[in-house]
Amino acid sequence: MGTSIEVDGLHKRFGGTKALDGMTFTVSPGRVTGFVGPNGAGKSTTMRVVLGLDTPDAGTALVGGRRYATLPRPLGWVGALLDAAAPQPGRSARNHLLWLAHSQGLGRRRVDEVLDLVGLAGAARRKTGGYSLGMRQRLGIAAALLGDPPVLMFDEPFNGMDPQGIVWMRGFLRSLADDDRTVLVSSHLMSELQDTADHLLIVGRGRLIADTSTAALLAAAAGDRVRLRTSAAAAAATALERAGGTVVLTGPQALTISGVPAAEVVAILGAAGVPFAEVAAEQVSLERAYLDLTSDAVEYAARPGAAPPGSGAGPAVDGAHAKDAVR
């Protein structure tokens, strides 16, 4: 059976800043879970609490039912990439990993395995000071994998990756989930997680906004609207309204219909002999759905109509609270 991460009612303040405000969720094995939210939403703090690096003011964070500090050989349970600063610029990647492996009682073989897994075998003997940010991310991931843990947490792993690196990372995350591992990946950009995350935890202002499968979020955001292009707009509207649809004219030959699925629109128009050029279920991007959900939770947002940068006006602070969790 896989190992879950359970976060329950975490609260954490840094001085006057409320970093976590009741953060609660469970991360399950066998899928890639995206941990997304605007800057300052509390993603890194949550991960740090799970790893015992920050102490919460209230609440619990458990891995496999235990606090990180009480896990026997914790690196065999949880591997994490938190920030990809060069470990010791003068040391090679291989030496860095050998040193880490040694501290965990692991041998050279595992070091070479993980270097290979992350695509760094060819650069393993180069000093990490000369590594690009993308290479440092790979090295951080190699270190996280050393103990072959069932739980992996990566904080913004796409940072600094070039397009090939991003494609590689997506496939890599998928392979870890296919191995029945628990994979939690944070990002402040939903687009990075598109086609990668099966499940999404969307957070803002220190709490959960939505806990949803990616497919369900897209389906809910798309609603049931259908776009229609026809040279017989009036006849189409009559036929579709008679079938219970709500029709809005959006252009001379363009209609938007709600309440009737696309396949039925086609059947109704066909039966009524109304010609049409296009019928399409409205597509909503994941990015749009995410921006709609988190619009109230962005810490620093330009107010519509606010003065442009350089005019002396500072960023507008949106004082609204995060929306209630949608489960």
Ligand SMILES: Nc1ncnc2c1ncn2[C@@H]1O[C@H](COP(=O)(O)OP(=O)(O)OP(=O)(O)O)[C@@H](O)[C@H]1O
């Ligand atoms: N050590 C700290 N001292 C003071 N404030 C902190 C500290 N760590 C985090 N914060 C504050 O807590 C809030 C949550 O920060 P956190 O880094 O967890 O957010 P995040 O979602 O990871 O953001 P980002 O996407 O920018 O990394 C922010 O307002 C941040 O400034």
